[in-house]
Amino acid sequence: MAARLTLEDVNLHFAGIQVLQEVAFTAEPGQILGLVGPNGAGKTSLFNCISGHYRPSAGSIMIDGAEVGGSRPATLAKRGLARTFQHPALQLHETVLENVLLGAHTRLPGGAAEWSLRLPRTSRSERALREEALALLERNGLGWAADLQADELSHGLHKGIELCRALLMRPRLLLLDEPAAGLPHSEVEQLIATVRRLRDEDDMTVVVVEHNMGLIAAVTDRVVVLDHGRKLMEGTAAEAQSDPRVIEAYIGKDVTDDAA
Numbered sequence: 398m399a400a401r402l403t404l405e406d407v408n409l410h411f412a413g414i415q416v417l418q419e420v421a422f423t424a425e426p427g428q429i430l431g432l433v434g435p436n437g438a439g440k441t442s443l444f445n446c447i448s449g450h451y452r453p454s455a456g457s458i459m460i461d462g463a464e465v466g467g468s469r470p471a472t473l474a475k476r477g478l479a480r481t482f483q484h485p486a487l488q489l490h491e492t493v494l495e496n497v498l499l500g501a502h503t504r505l506p507g508g509a510a511e512w513s514l515r516l517p518r519t520s521r522s523e524r525a526l527r528e529e530a531l532a533l534l535e536r537n538g539l540g541w542a543a544d545l546q547a548d549e550l551s552h553g554l555h556k557g558i559e560l561c562r563a564l565l566m567r568p569r570l571l572l573l574d575e576p577a578a579g580l581p582h583s584e585v586e587q588l589i590a591t592v593r594r595l596r597d598e599d600d601m602t603v604v605v606v607e608h609n610m611g612l613i614a615a616v617t618d619r620v621v622v623l624d625h626g627r628k629l630m631e632g633t634a635a636e637a638q639s640d641p642r643v644i645e646a647y648i649g650k651d652v653t654d655d656a657a
């Protein structure tokens with residue numbers, strides 16, 4: 398069952414730098430929520446708070462009504478959360494298939510002590526996971542690369558490997574940080590179809606951070622706009638794109654960038 402993600406007044410600061418201020422929104426079960434905003438707005442930091450990589454300074458993060466703020470990533474994985482990273486962190490000297498299998502051990506029966514005994518039921522589950530990983534690679538157009546070493550593939554394909562790794566955890570809540578970055582136009586179209594399929598066939602809630610407004614407009618049910626760590630507005634993608642405050646936030650950023 399797809400998860401409900403609720404954020405209430407999430408704050409994050411590092412040594413006096415306020416990164417997030419009173420961020421609040423809900424991603425309803427089965428929704429695709431877009432999280433957009435200029436560079437440095439705090440999107441990745443917010444993902445890090447949700448996935449347990451950062452501990453929020455204040456506020457509440459709930460999955461299906463249960464507080465998870467400050468939980469460790471492994472605990473959150475057990476609650477059905479998976480994510481991809483803006484900068485994929487792959488084991489470059491391992492094969493694509495081994496990379497997809499990273500993290501999926503949470504789905505094996507028993508615990509670490511039992512896995513080391515190599516019981517028949519562990520081996521059976523490992524074989525089943527391997528087959529599922531291969532099927533996911535096939536479904537995402539990467540079956541041909543399964544046995545290649547990850548460093549033989551482009552950055553764009555690394556994003557696809559990460560997506561397969563996250564999906565192998567069978568998440569109920571999936572966070573995607575800039576999945577289209579570095580992809581050629583034709584592959585963005587494919588990604589749009591993939592993300593829609595996740596919602597429509599795999600019963601999952603998806604939060605997607607993306608600068609590609611074409612993708613945001615094509616897949617999201619709602620959009621939250623962040624600027625300087627605060628929620629600027631929330632609405633449909635069309636409402637966000639025509640909102641003067643949002644346009645101002647992006648233009649202001651461009652001017653600053655040009656002056657830098």
Ligand SMILES: Nc1ncnc2c1ncn2[C@@H]1O[C@H](COP(=O)(O)OP(=O)(O)OP(=O)(O)O)[C@@H](O)[C@H]1O
Binds near residue numbers: 443
């Ligand atoms: N660990 C940290 N220590 C100090 N400052 C941090 C840390 N992590 C993030 N920040 C700061 O938080 C702010 C928001 O950064 P963040 O990466 O979350 O933005 P973003 O919206 O994801 O930007 P982009 O679109 O460029 O990826 C930045 O000013 C960044 O320097």
Ligand SMILES: [Mg+2]
Binds near residue numbers: 441442483
């Ligand atoms: Mg980011």
